[in-house]
Amino acid sequence: MEKKEKHIDRTKQVITIRDLHKSFGTNHVLRGIDLDIFQGENVVVLGRSGTGKSVLIKIIAGLLKPDKGTVNVLGENVASLSYRKLEELRLRIGFSFQNSALYDSMTVRENLEFPLLRNSKHLTTAQVNSAVEKALEAVGLSHAINQWPAELSGGQRKRIGIARTLIMQPAIMLYDEPTAGLDPITSMEINDLINEVQQRFNTSSIIITHDLTCARATGDKLAVLLDGRFVQMGSFEEVFASGDERLKSFYDYNFIT
Ligand SMILES: Nc1ncnc2c1ncn2[C@@H]1O[C@H](COP(=O)(O)OP(=O)(O)OP(=O)(O)O)[C@@H](O)[C@H]1O
Numbered sequence: 001m002e003k004k005e006k007h008i009d010r011t012k013q014v015i016t017i018r019d020l021h022k023s024f025g026t027n028h029v030l031r032g033i034d035l036d037i038f039q040g041e042n043v044v045v046l047g048r049s050g051t052g053k054s055v056l057i058k059i060i061a062g063l064l065k066p067d068k069g070t071v072n073v074l075g076e077n078v079a080s081l082s083y084r085k086l087e088e089l090r091l092r093i094g095f096s097f098q099n100s101a102l103y104d105s106m107t108v109r110e111n112l113e114f115p116l117l118r119n120s121k122h123l124t125t126a127q128v129n130s131a132v133e134k135a136l137e138a139v140g141l142s143h144a145i146n147q148w149p150a151e152l153s154g155g156q157r158k159r160i161g162i163a164r165t166l167i168m169q170p171a172i173m174l175y176d177e178p179t180a181g182l183d184p185i186t187s188m189e190i191n192d193l194i195n196e197v198q199q200r201f202n203t204s205s206i207i208i209t210h211d212l213t214c215a216r217a218t219g220d221k222l223a224v225l226l227d228g229r230f231v232q233m234g235s236f237e238e239v240f241a242s243g244d245e246r247l248k249s250f251y252d253y254n255f256i257t
Pocket residue numbers: 024027029047048049050051052053054055056
C-alpha cells in the first residue's frame with residue numbers, strides 16, 4: 001500500500017526524551033538518548049540485538065525507571081508519577097509485544113472484551129459489543145469474532161492482538177518487532193495495518209524492528225540505536241543515504257530495490 005498523506009501535528013509533542021541513561025549493574029545500556037515524537041508520527045527504532053530498544057520502550061511505558069534524564073509522555077513526567085497515575089497513563093499506551101499472546105482458552109470476542117471489562121467496568125453490554133466490533137473491523141477481521149486463536153493464522157493472531165490494544169483507544173502504540181516470524185506478504189499486511197491505525201486513530205507509534213521493509217513502509221522517522229545512543233535520525237532515505245559504515249556493517253539492505 002502506498003503511504004497516504006500523513007497528518008503529523010508538529011505542534012503536539014507526544015513523547016519527549018532528554019539525556020536518558022539506564023544501566024543494569026555495570027551494563028550501561030542507554031547512554032544519553034534524546035527523542036521527540038509528535039502526534040500522528042511513526043518512529044522506527046533500529047539497532048542490533050541487545051542495544052536497548054526494549055529497555056527504551058519499557059521506560060517510556062513506565063515499566064522501568066531511568067537512572068538519569070527526563071521522559072515526558074502525553075504531558076506527564078513518567079518518573080515522577082504515582083502508581084495510580086502511571087496506571088492511568090499506561091491505559092493510553094497500546095503494547096503490541098512479540099509475546100503478547102492471545103488467551104487460547106478464550107474466543108476472539110472474549111480476548112477483546114478482556115481489557116475493556118478489566119479497565120472500564122462502567123460500560124454496558126451494548127457498548128462493549130460495539131467496541132469489539134469496531135476494533136475487529138479496524139483490523140479487517142470482523143468475521144473472526146467467534147473463532148478460537150488456534151483456528152487463526154500467525155498474521156491473523158497478530159491482527160487480533162493489535163485489535164485488543166486498539167479497543168482501549170490508545171494515543172500511543174508501541175510495536176515490538178511486529179513482523180517477526182511472518183512471511184513477506186503477511187508482513188506487508190501488518191505494515192499496512194500499522195499505517196492504517198496511524199491514519200484512522202491519529203496515534204503516534206514507536207516500531208522496533210529488524211525488518212527494513214517494515215521500517216521503510218511504516219517509519220516517518222528512523223532512529224538508529226548503537227552503543228546506547230542514536231547515531232542516525234531521519235527518514236529512511238536520509239538514514240540509508242548517509243553511507244554510515246556502522247549501518248552497513250549489520251544490515252544487508254541491498255535486497256531493497
Ligand atoms: N531487567 C533487566 N535486568 C538486567 N539487564 C537487563 C534487563 N533488561 C534488559 N537488560 C539488558 O539490557 C540490554 C538491552 O536489552 P534489550 O532487551 O533492550 O535489547 P534489544 O535491543 O531490545 O534486543 P533485541 O533486538 O534482541 O530484542 C541487554 O544487555 C540486556 O541483557
